[in-house]
Amino acid sequence: MGTTSDDVLTGIGRDRNGNMTGTFGSTTAATDEDDHDPTTIRVFDMALYKQLVTSAPYQYGDVHEFKVCVVNQGNAVMQNVQITDYLPTGYTFAAAGNAGWTVSGSNLVRTIAGPVGLCDTVCVSLFLNFNQTTGGRNHWINYSEITNMEDNTGTPRDDVDSTPGSDGPDEREVYPGGPSDDNTTSTDEGGEEDDHDPAGPKVFDLALFMVNDTDILEDYGDNVRQTITVTNQGNIPSDGFNVTVYVPAGYTFSTTNNPGWVNNGNGTVTYVSTALINKDRRYNIH
Ligand SMILES: [Ca+2]
Numbered sequence: 001m002g003t004t005s006d007d008v009l010t011g012i013g014r015d016r017n018g019n020m021t022g023t024f025g026s027t028t029a030a031t032d033e034d035d036h037d038p039t040t041i042r043v044f045d046m047a048l049y050k051q052l053v054t055s056a057p058y059q060y061g062d063v064h065e066f067k068v069c070v071v072n073q074g075n076a077v078m079q080n081v082q083i084t085d086y087l088p089t090g091y092t093f094a095a096a097g098n099a100g101w102t103v104s105g106s107n108l109v110r111t112i113a114g115p116v117g118l119c120d121t122v123c124v125s126l127f128l129n130f131n132q133t134t135g136g137r138n139h140w141i142n143y144s145e146i147t148n149m150e151d152n153t154g155t156p157r158d159d160v161d162s163t164p165g166s167d168g169p170d171e172r173e174v175y176p177g178g179p180s181d182d183n184t185t186s187t188d189e190g191g192e193e194d195d196h197d198p199a200g201p202k203v204f205d206l207a208l209f210m211v212n213d214t215d216i217l218e219d220y221g222d223n224v225r226q227t228i229t230v231t232n233q234g235n236i237p238s239d240g241f242n243v244t245v246y247v248p249a250g251y252t253f254s255t256t257n258n259p260g261w262v263n264n265g266n267g268t269v270t271y272v273s274t275a276l277i278n279k280d281r282r283y284n285i286h
């Protein structure tokens, strides 16, 4: 269907006895018998996967390269496949290397002109600045999705097993490294969908701050309590940490009031914790 011999009535073929049939001089193939005309449905099915090209170790301020790929899984040549990148809190649009991408509100958009042939995969790069945030599981998970597509006549088409631009909750439940990451074989329309995929780094980042709980001292020799808070600003859990405090002149370490702390005898004291601190959570040491 759709080829030069589709609907042609003068095709040259052979009958059951092997004799030539049809009109000589026709440009159609010898196997195109005039009693046989194909009918088929047109299937529009694009999928998308996304990967972080830049490898660890990561530092805030780095530029990260992502690769976004669209895959033609249908039986029609497609064109003008529009990709939307849902920029998360921890990334900003890099100044260089992003020809073809445009800013659209808080998102980034790029159209792959194509044509994207049957079974073809077309990939484009996206460069983003990796920034520090206050922390959180999703701050560096960067999702992309197909938001529009056309067939080769320029007609916008719906997808057989996904909804362009849906950006649904189940699509957002797919995480880099998870079981549905880079999955282009899903047919779960309304679920995780094959047109939507994440990429991002694993970020391990613990922050510490210390406050005085005692504002006014009555006498020399009084106890001063200082609370230390350790915050997980990354996007993976921390299952243990050590804190060492340099005790300044003017203070002495109180062994009785500091269970869990060890006096190292060199002017420092150390607290060893095996506490699990999940993403975006904090742990107080009193
Ligand atoms: Ca599909």
Ligand SMILES: [Ca+2]
Residues within 6 Å of the ligand: 045, 046, 047, 159, 160, 161, 162, 194, 195
């Ligand atoms: Ca699809």
Ligand SMILES: [Ca+2]
Residues within 6 Å of the ligand: 049, 050, 051, 176, 181, 182, 197, 198, 199
């Ligand atoms: Ca991915």
Ligand SMILES: [Ca+2]
Residues within 6 Å of the ligand: 145, 162, 163, 164, 165, 166, 167, 168, 171, 193, 195, 196
């Ligand atoms: Ca979708």
